Amino acid sequence: MATSRLRSFVQRRRARPQKDAPPVLLEHAAVPWLLCAALATTLPHVGHLSWWLSLFCGAVILARAWLWWKNGRLPSRWLLFLLVILGTAGIVLNYRTLFGRDAGVALLVLFMALKPMEMKARRDGLVLIMLGFFLLLTHYFHSQSIPTGMWLLASATLLTATLIRMHGGDQPIRHIFRYAAVLIAQSVPFMLIFFLLFPRVQGPLWGIPQDAHAGLTGLSDNMSPGSLNDLIQSGAIAFRAQFASPIPDRARLYWRGPVLDSYDGQTWRTNPLSRSRSTNKAATVETTGNTVADYTITLEPHNQRWLLALDLPITLPKDSGLWPTFETLVREPVRYRTRYTFRSSLDYAANREESQQMLQQALQLPGRLNPRTRGLASDWRRTLTTPEQISIAALRFFREEEFFYTLQPPLLGQNAIDDFLFDTRRGFCEHYASAYVVLMRAAGIPARVVTGYQGGEVNPVDGYLTVRQSDAHAWAEIWIQGRGWIRVDPTAAVAPSRIERGIGAALPAGDPLPALIRIDGEWLSGLQQLRYRWEAVNNAWNQWILGYNPERQREVLSRLGMDNPDWRAMISTMAVLAAIALSLVTCLALVRRTKLPQEQQAWLRFCGRLERFGIRRLPWEGPFDLTSRVAHERPELEQLVREAAEHYADLRYGIGQSKQLQALKNCVKQLASRRRKQV
């Protein structure tokens, strides 16, 4: 054999773990690894923790690093205990509980920062790593985006590398990371198999803490001046729609959200009575044309019970209901990105007959407010005969008087509608919708405000229609005997481009809006392309990774050819595939033996065959020693063995030719055939 070098003797000696033996100590040089692991797992939480906790934890980790550098003594138990108590008390004061989701994460971060302070044994290091793995999971409470996924993959690799460092002693950092990357890479097939086939259960398994869904944005069930304003400033995605049918014109894309029919002079609210199914006429949609849209919506969680659908839905997703106000409601607030499929008819007649209660509510006005508006309405009522004419008069009023569309309206006073209609005349959809409905009601026409989204933008990369919070909109509906509820959008009268081209076009230049919503500017178009790409990737990520729920799983599995995949079939397939992956990994790990030169392989094979004749080559025996022994013990084999030995010796030690390699291989074959003949 070529390279063999005798290496050093006793390297490290330590007590074997026995019942009362001291635990294996943590190497001093492994401490920075663990500190890095602690940092990597806590760092992304900094944005979500209270500043004092971040500072506290950072200081503790820094202090530990300093102690490591100075080779100082770790603090006493009492000091540590005090720190834990202090930190925990701070968390209780801050979060008012210890058991909420955020408080729990804060507590974990605290422990993660303090654990290094008492790290003496390797066991402590292991506990820290386990804690780190758990902390990785908690990052997903805040974000499950692609960058988060990448960061966590990197952190998982770091934690793995730390484990390798802890157990393998000193070796070049590069080697440690390469090995960690190999281990992670080999675990990826398992992840894919489990991800695809592990039977998904729709959470939650139990009631989750109240603070779990804080901070979700979206429409709300009331509208007061300026409430939509914040929403419109946000470029966040509200939902994406994938159309099975052609995408309707932008001007017809009215995504219906909450219907607001109760007004107190400032704020529009939903009236619970209008939603009651027992006292109202059920919502009936009559199809009057043939524009029908089939689409699937991926709704971002908004923590509300309504779904958004094109005006007006005729086929609803499972587990949802159409309320008397034509809102689609589900039983539980939408807390996760969900997909649902609708069919809507864009030409419809809605409730040609309406309950008295609903109509009464749609005429309600706060008493004695807005006298000028009432005056205008009663003028119209006197001069005009039909509700249609009154509505047209109102829209003409908006169009012909000096109204401006802006997201920065002046403040309105007590008589908000009067102020808006006759003085300020500046506002956006919520002002126009609100003023229009008040006018109609004052003129005796049942009317209500509908909020939702208008429009959307088609991503040319994947064909999804993206609707953002900035597409939030408010419009009006009036009820006319015999025709039912009719949608009227007063904003369109003032700023038609808002409806046709989106809010970016409707606003005068200089109004603040997120850059990505604006459509003007040449330099933006390249950026726009990039954004389309990125959002398409993100959407695919959302659809296939994050949105992989029980339904999606069933859909994917049946598309992959598993008919009727129930959990038993999934588990057994998963087990089989995992076993296959495990054996592949095993092969990969085990088969990489030293690749011997070809002639040596052949010679060893020859010697192996020779063993069946009762001759075992001794480890130190060279080819010719073996030949002479064979000549002695099995003379009949001598010639063949000599031939093989000569070829081998030439190839290995002399100037062998490729012919000889073939000859050597032939010898192996001959030996095998001899054996067969013998048997």
Next chain:
Amino acid sequence: MRLRERLEQWLFRFGRDERLPVVLTQRRVFILPTRAGLLYGIVLCVMQVGAINYNLSLGHALVFLLAGLGFVAMVHTFRNLLGLRVMPGKADPVFAGEDAFFVIHVENTLRQPRRALELAIANNSEVSLDIPPDEHASVAIPFATTRRGRLDPGRITLASRYPLGLFRAWSYPHPPLSCLVFPKPLETPLPLPSPGLKPAGSRGLSGQEDFSGLRERQPNDSPRHIAWKAVAHDIEHRPLLVKQFDGGAAEELWLDWKMTPSASDTETRLSLLAGWIVAAEREHRRYGLNIPGRIVAPDAGPAHRNTCLEALALHGN
């Protein structure tokens, strides 16, 4: 307990390995999760419940990745031992109560390094060993001795937790190992040389008379033997010379079984003799050993010392 032993015997196939080197084949490497591995499993379960509860799809992915990592770690821990070749080396004799060190040569025939191999015999402390690809390494495994005689330490435990510490793979290679354990020496003053106790048959030499030459003086030499005449001639202050005599009875010390108190038990008497041998060797005396069944002619030097001690160690066997 009996059942457990039989179960272990069946499972681990204990027994001395006759064919060398001992190759750790698949059948001989065992693997189980460590405590850390179990903790890892529990943490993953809790994480999975959390991922389900909060509908964290990426959380699922993370848990699945880590589960995969567990499987992969198992394979790699197993691989860390698989195919190692173990050859026994020699073990230097020790006194009872000291640690014997059994040298083991381990050969790595893979292209990957083997790291953090832990070798131990029974409950003795373990030593750790790394072997680069395609190389040998040797390691001395300690074994606390208690009794004299030829020591067979039994099987070696060759284990590893590398890379992640979640699993521990181990094997029980049992190459022939042996070490000679001398009786624990008892420190007592050397007995006076007593010619009367010479064993029958040994040559009676009166070493005081037969002058055989001069040599440099050593600290223990009696001043009576200094070659004063030679010193007187010397003007260059060379070291003192002593006269040497052939094996005189006064120089020659017989360490005899009968000199030990007959009331003591055999082991104590052997320990006394061992102590004398050590002391005699230290004082550069020539000594012989006479115990029932074995007579070692007087001589000096480490080889002689070991012969005598070996005779004591194997007494009665």
